[in-house]
Amino acid sequence: MSATDLNPHIYRVEVRDVIQETADAVSLTLDTVAGPSASFDYRPGQFLTLRVPCSDGPLTRCYSLSSAPHSPTRPTITVKRVPDGRASNWICDNAATGTLFDVLPPAGSFVPRDWTAPFLLVAAGSGITPIISILRTALALHDNPITVAYANRCAESVIFARDLDALARRHPDRLTITQWLESESGRPTEAALRSWLTAPAESHAYLCGPAPFMAAARGALIANGLAAPHIHTETFTSLTTDAFSAPAPAICDSASSSTATVELDDEVHSITWPRDAVLLDVLLARGLDVPYVCREGTCGGCAYTLRRGDVHLRENHTLDEYDLARGVRLACQSLPRSGILDLAFDQ
Template structure:
């Protein structure tokens, strides 16, 4: 089965392998043509957005984390677990086969460490192991720090990457500790359990991914234990409702006559851009109109690919399905939804 050709940022990639990880989870490995290698370069913990056929709507767009590691030069691989009402996950687990082609957007997301030499405390629940595995393997390959993984599942048969985790723990006995939590044996992990597991590692950088109740419980326990918000990273996915595969074409004329503007300084990829920001134009649209390659995927405030940090000034967000109140209080914003608020003559400062 061949997906229709995708314009712009997307590319049509061929599936080279499908790996049965558990009874309800499969890994999908993609071939990336040499000409697109740079386009699909990624950081550990990022995700791909796939265009999945649908008889009802033509297609749906879904984000799946990369379990492969860029530090191992592994083929691009996402891991998908069936969910009861998940159209995308059920379609992929049922229909994906080697040779099939799917439209894929370049990697996105900010659930990725800045320093692989750090010590890491990793919490994963179920299929939340996917981006965590990418971070873990990358840190072991390139970094020097210690890593503790707490991995929660229903039972032993639900443990994704069980064999690989056992091999890695044996290969790096002085750097990697893997703690399995099985609901069938220990029950659901409560706040007291999670705090006890985290307490020896409160100085580590923490990454959390899994079902929403699991992530909420872990975040609550870690915050209570004293982990600073700046070192707590939580991955959040929602089902995309828009069409991120529609090509966005912005021209300077789209923003030059937009009325009132506010000065803004944007730090992106090591460069600082000083711009006049129209109050009716989102930050991502402004950057695209100036020929600046801003990170984005859904443009609907649902995926977090465009997350940035507000260093100075004030902005509002038209829509936000990703950031918590604590995130916003810490200064995190979504560039695709951010609009400037006039605040004196000093420029707004934002860092991607």
């Protein structure tokens, strides 16, 4: 039985081209050959979840889209080799034209909401991947000024070096690119980054890279006066479950339940929601075609808007303060905490 038999949301994609970006990073352009719909829509800053067919068994990994959705370029992911990383090493060593992957629909909430504000796009290493998708979109479709601050070990490890240079030459009035090379400037500590990461107070900063770097960058930006709600980070964690399987959800027996109204695909459903069952499992058990990807609170693929009531999120690795303040929650992690709830997907 194939993965597409288990989960109807799965796409099958074929690698059309492999681009060697650096000695340890490749970009794969993808063609959809099978899936739930002919379209493969995504937003700048989102990622794909791949099933990587490693020699010792398939692994589920998330890789950001480096292409921009407005572009005629096929959807493209960029993968950097990670020391002892089984999936990234398999891709870098084996992916070729014609290689097939199972992928889940594009997901992630690392997507700008206000395209009029000045952007400070901060990346380290392979964190440039979603950043360049946002950058390409902003330059092509919007008018806001943009600064890219990109940190790497050395000049040879700079992914998209030629692309960034070409964009800077094409948009000298809007785009400023600064680079931090550890080989020349040492480690990018918070204290050191304070003089490097400066931006007008109305700017929105988007950060992607290793967790210690993002923590240092966030601290430097706050110390420089940028408001915390204007700082957005992208965090990836390795999935511990098979996101491609679609097992029958187990609904716990509970004497205590809530009542919820759920708006999904322009239809309204009334459900009984046990206090010890997450919303996603309850909806899947009713046969509803609710969106989801990882089931671990890391991707945002099952996000919905809570319009009434209160829920507890068991885990949250993707929603920021702005999302939470406007009622966005994750179905795979939501437990009801009030008797009556009202919520909607795709709001």
